[in-house]
Amino acid sequence: MTDLYQSQRAMRHMRRAAMQRGVIAILDVGSSKIACLILRFDGPERLREADGVGSMAGQSQFRVIGAATTRSRGVRFGEISVMNETERAIRTAVQAAQKMANVRVDHVIACFSGAEPRSYGLAGEWDLQDSVVTEQDVARVLAACDVPDIGEGREVLHAQPVNFALDHRTGLGDPRGQIGNRLACDMHLLSVEATVIQNLLYCIKRCDLELAGVASSAYVSGVSSLVEDEQELGAACIDMGGGSTGISVFIKKHMIYADAVRMGGDHVTSDISKGLQVPLAVAEKIKTKHGGVHATGMDDRDMIEISADSGDWEKDRRTVSRTELIGIMRPRVEEILEEARARLDAAGFDSLPSQQIVLTGGASQIPGLDGLAARILGQRVRLGRPLRVQGLPQAVTGPAFASAVGLCLFAAHPQDEWWDFDIPAERYPARSLKRAIKWFKDNW
Amino acid sequence: MQPLSAIPPRRDPAPSRAAYRMQRLWLTPLFRALMRVGLPAFAIMMVLGIYLSSESRRDALSGGFASLRDSFQERPQFMVGLLAIDGASPALAATIRATLNLALPQSSFDIDLDATRAQIEALDGVASADLRIKAGGILQADITERVPAVVWRGLANVELLDETGRRVRLVAARTDRADLPLVAGEGADKAVPEALQILAAAGPVMPRMRGLVRMGERRWDLVLDRGQRILLPTEAPVRALERLIALDQAEDLLKRDVLAIDLRLQDRPVLRLAPYALSEMRRARGIDTSESDL
Numbered sequence: 006m007t008d009l010y011q012s013q014r015a016m017r018h019m020r021r022a023a024m025q026r027g028v029i030a031i032l033d034v035g036s037s038k039i040a041c042l043i044l045r046f047d048g049p050e051r052l053r054e055a056d057g058v059g060s061m062a063g064q065s066q067f068r069v070i071g072a073a074t075t076r077s078r079g080v081r082f083g084e085i086s087v088m089n090e091t092e093r094a095i096r097t098a099v100q101a102a103q104k105m106a107n108v109r110v111d112h113v114i115a116c117f118s119g120a121e122p123r124s125y126g127l128a129g130e131w132d133l134q135d136s137v138v139t140e141q142d143v144a145r146v147l148a149a150c151d152v153p154d155i156g157e158g159r160e161v162l163h164a165q166p167v168n169f170a171l172d173h174r175t176g177l178g179d180p181r182g183q184i185g186n187r188l189a190c191d192m193h194l195l196s197v198e199a200t201v202i203q204n205l206l207y208c209i210k211r212c213d214l215e216l217a218g219v220a221s222s223a224y225v226s227g228v229s230s231l232v233e234d235e236q237e238l239g240a241a242c243i244d245m246g247g248g249s250t251g252i253s254v255f256i257k258k259h260m261i262y263a264d265a266v267r268m269g270g271d272h273v274t275s276d277i278s279k280g281l282q283v284p285l286a287v288a289e290k291i292k293t294k295h296g297g298v299h300a301t302g303m304d305d306r307d308m309i310e311i312s313a314d315s316g317d318w319e320k321d322r323r324t325v326s327r328t329e330l331i332g333i334m335r336p337r338v339e340e341i342l343e344e345a346r347a348r349l350d351a352a353g354f355d356s357l358p359s360q361q362i363v364l365t366g367g368a369s370q371i372p373g374l375d376g377l378a379a380r381i382l383g384q385r386v387r388l389g390r391p392l393r394v395q396g397l398p399q400a401v402t403g404p405a406f407a408s409a410v411g412l413c414l415f416a417a418h419p420q421d422e423w424w425d426f427d428i429p430a431e432r433y434p435a436r437s438l439k440r441a442i443k444w445f446k447d448n449w
Numbered sequence: 450m451q452p453l454s455a456i457p458p459r460r461d462p463a464p465s466r467a468a469y470r471m472q473r474l475w476l477t478p479l480f481r482a483l484m485r486v487g488l489p490a491f492a493i494m495m496v497l498g499i500y501l502s503s504e505s506r507r508d509a510l511s512g513g514f515a516s517l518r519d520s521f522q523e524r525p526q527f528m529v530g531l532l533a534i535d536g537a538s539p540a541l542a543a544t545i546r547a548t549l550n551l552a553l554p555q556s557s558f559d560i561d562l563d564a565t566r567a568q569i570e571a572l573d574g575v576a577s578a579d580l581r582i583k584a585g586g587i588l589q590a591d592i593t594e595r596v597p598a599v600v601w602r603g604l605a606n607v608e609l610l611d612e613t614g615r616r617v618r619l620v621a622a623r624t625d626r627a628d629l630p631l632v633a634g635e636g637a638d639k640a641v642p643e644a645l646q647i648l649a650a651a652g653p654v655m656p657r658m659r660g661l662v663r664m665g666e667r668r669w670d671l672v673l674d675r676g677q678r679i680l681l682p683t684e685a686p687v688r689a690l691e692r693l694i695a696l697d698q699a700e701d702l703l704k705r706d707v708l709a710i711d712l713r714l715q716d717r718p719v720l721r722l723a724p725y726a727l728s729e730m731r732r733a734r735g736i737d738t739s740e741s742d743l
Contacts, residue, residue: 075462093463100464100472109476213473 017215023112025434029217029416030099032103032361034091034205034320035269036080036115036248037301037367042097042411043071043106044416048371059348066404067417068195069396071106073098082267083222083249088448092208113209114416115214116225116408118249121163124262124352125153127192134447138171138180138188144426146190148293154420154448155196161223162202166422167259167413176257192423194222195263202281211286217414223251223263225411230365230404232254239357242389243345243382245368246405247271250341251408252348259420262352266344281325283311291330298338300331301371338371342381349382356376361391367405451598480603511542522558530554530586535675537592541574545590548572557582573616599641600626602633634663643686644669652685654703668713678709 009331023029024046031042044067075097079090098373108441129150133142155161169177171185180188202219209216255263273296278288294310304327313321327407328393362382364374369388378386389412393402401409410444464472465552474480501507530553549565562580571592586589597609597617601647609617609626614636623631632644644661647669651658652671663671669686671679681691689712696718697703702710706726711719722730731738 093461095464096466096469100469103472103476107476109473213470 013422016216016218016263017328017419017425019112019215020419021189024129024366026030026112028106028108028110030102030113031213031409031412032095032098032113032115032209033406033412034080034085034115035077035093035222035246035267035408036075036083036118037077038374038405039077039091039094040074040079040399040406041095042074042401042409042413043101043102043108044413045070045106046066048375048418049159050062051116055057056430064189067395067413069394069398069413070108072141072398073101073105074401075101077247081248083246083251083265084116084198084201085208086210088204088208089308092211092367095208095212099214111213111215112216113214113217114207114220114412114414115199115207116220116222116223116415118246118251118265119245119267120197120265121267122221122223122251122265123155123159123196124264125155125194125196126261127152127164127191127194128424131186132187133185136184136186137222138183140181140186140426143181143190144189146188147192147423148206148424150190150192150256152194155194159196160193160199160202162197163193163224163260163263163449165193165259165420166423166426167191167193167261168257175248175358178257193259193261195224195260197221213232218419220415221244221251221253221263222255222408222414223265224260225415226251226365226391226407227253227255227260227363227411228414229411230363230407231361233258235359235361235363238359238361239353240359240361241349242363242365243252243342245269245341245364245366246408250345250366250368252345254352256347262354263267264348264352266341266348268337268341268344269366270365272341273334273368274364275395276333276337276440277330281311281323282320283313286354287313292334295327295330296334297327297372298330298335298377300328300335304328304331314360316397333370335354335377336366338374339381341368346382351356360385365389365407367403369404450585453590491516493548522556525586527557528554528586529560529582529588529693532590534586534590534592537575537590537594538590539574541592541594544567544574545592551588553588554586557586560588574618576611597626597629598645600629600631600640601641603638604635608638610641611636612645614638630658632663633660634666636666637661637663639666640669646687646688647671647681650690651694653698673703677703677707678710680709680713682713682715685715693718 018030020437027046029044029046031040033040045427046067060381075094077091078094079085079087080094084090099113117220127150128144129148131142131146131149146169168175168191169180170189171177171180171183172187174185177183205219217399223242223244226244227236231240231242236255238260239254242256244251244253247270248382249266250266250269252264252266253260265266274288274292277283277292278285280440281288281291283291291309291311295307297304307327308324309327309330311323315321360383362378362385364378365384365388375386375388388404389407390404391402391407392414394410394413434443501510514543519713521705530548532549532553532694534545537545548568559581562582566578566580569580569592571573574595576593576595578593581589583589593618595611595615598612599610600623601608601610602623606624608619609629611617620626622638630644631704633697634643638643640663647661651671657673658673659672663674664670668683669681671681671690673679679690679693682698692704693710693712706723709721711721
């Protein structure tokens with residue numbers, strides 16, 4: 006626990022150092038593509054022309070100065086499976102982005118979608134000594150949360166205080182300075198497989214970069230593609246990626262649940278490949294050009310030529326109707342959405358006041374997906390695109406880059422996590438002097 | 450598992466580790482500056498240093514440069530062959546030539562005009578000099594001589610002084626320049642302008658004038674013939690002299706048997722009579738001094 010606490014703190018310091026330097030890289034390690042964005046922080050003042058609220062409500066304190074994507078290699082289900090290949094892919098993306106930005110970056114914030122994220126809700130209580138809530142009290146109440154057994158070989162990725170309650174008042178965002186007797190807090194803890202993080206860390210280290218933060222891609226896509234009122238009132242973001250589909254539930258601008266379905270667009274492609282007996286590359290091309298989930302009468306007459314280079318004329322000249330293609334794709338997409346539905350139901354999404362569902366990620370671009378999703382997930386479904394950030398090239402504004410853009414916002418405005426607060430004085434063996442002073446203060 | 454030594458893809462878009470590191474290094478600002486400025490500068494310095502490290506090369510380089518410079522400076526267009534002196538008496542001109550001692554012909558680059566001019570102006574007889582190199586290789590010196598204003602008989606020798614008191618030249622005897630007034634006494638040369646003012650005011654007594662004597666480096670005595678002296682005050686000697694001349698014109702003071710007229714006290718001029726005149730005056734007044742010291 007302390008080890009993770011220290012490493013997360015170290016990453017936070019690294020992030021602060023990178024912000025001071027002004028340049029930081031964003032790395033989205035996905036199963037189908039690896040995206041690298043380079044951000045330059047130059048403060049909100051420099052880009053502001055007039056007084057008042059700045060553009061993008063103050064989010065514009067950074068600017069994207071380099072962007073590159075490359076086909077992902079060696080990543081399956083959002084986890085690194087072949088280290089060398091992934092390292093090469095990361096190098097390609099980072100080098101291209103550096104070339105575009107014409108700066109060297111040393112710090113990188115990364116996100117990934119796999120590693121079987123699991124959410125836990127934690128609660129803690131603390132009796133205040135002197136009726137005013139101080140920062141130390143917040144740290145103590147966070148430390149008082151009883152950590153569940155997250156399992157062997159798992160690490161905490163996010164531990165965010167979601168809610169504070171002071172006596173009978175709940176829903177406090179920041180309890181510091183308030184007066185009460187008993188402080189309680191709810192914390193959301195997201196745990197992932199430790200080996201996945203270690204692999205990612207190793208890959209990034211091999212590229213001479215330093216990790217200044219890690220985030221779950223489900224969380225950061227929610228940050229970028231949910232609009233403010235959705236985040237406030239309660240919404241779920243379903244990030245349909247290549248190898249896995251991330252689910253995150255937000256309320257009151259806090260993530261309260263995250264999960265991942267280990268299925269994504271790549272499975273649709275492999276279904277097409279198997280069904281039509283074509284190579285994966287051709288299947289991917291057919292999926293993106295002609296794919297869909299709703300068959301109409303017109304689609305029976307819409308014949309798709311399947312080119313292949315097997316040398317057999319009969320096999321290379323086949324055609325298939327679009328209805329058949331949809332017939333292959335739809336069950337898989339339905340399966341993914343039903344799985345997501347099951348996860349949301351298990352998380353108690355039904356009891357949220359607003360049940361908005363936002364579909365984002367590369368696989369959400371299948372035509373007709375919103376209609377299908379509405380039948381499975383409920384009526385309040387929309388397709389989401391990430392927020393616009395300054396300097397982002399047009400090519401990377403699509404839903405496939407929701408997590409990369411979300412990571413930019415995460416880099417600029419990270420939420421307070423457990424490790425942003427100091428360890429309470431009681432738990433510091435080295436702070437015995439402070440404890441002695443406190444004892445004197447309390448007894449005289 | 451596939452063999453680890455599998456044939457790599459034909460065209461790997463990923464940069465090699467070395468290329469990646471190189472690009473990152475190249476994007477480092479300090480390294481970039483070093484490569485773009487530091488390295489060329491170092492290379493140039495290195496080549497120069499190696500070339501100049503040998504004594505013979507250095508000598509050849511400096512010798513080549515010197516010979517090139519000499520061959521340019523010694524072209525006939527730049528040679529000065531003649532020193533022409535205008536406005537100086539023949540004796541002074543000879544002195545100037547002897548002082549400068551120029552080895553003509555000489556390149557005009559080697560002649561330091563300012564120093565030469567200072568050398569000429571350091572001579573006593575020269576008030577100012579104007580030195581320039583004219584076309585045709587002539588070094589032209591236009592001299593303004595000092596004009597002697599008084600003859601000064603000093604302690605050791607007789608000198609001519611100009612109106613500011615600067616020495617012009619020695620003369621053998623005062624009679625060499627009988628046309629100039631004579632001043633004498635120690636420190637007289639420092640008060641020549643005042644002496645000239647006194648002389649200008651002394652017009653009516655000029656025929657009887659012998660000269661001016663500086664007394665105690667402080668004031669002037671006007672010496673007339675018959676051994677008469679006029680003792681002028683330190684302050685405003687010209688006005689005192691003018692008053693005396695007025696007195697003389699009214700009462701013929703200077704024609705009388707007076708040895709000295711003391712004007713040092715402004716409101717009480719004092720006469721010193723000759724011994725005979727004094728005894729005559731006492732006798733006329735009936736004063737008997739035979740038994741006193743007077």
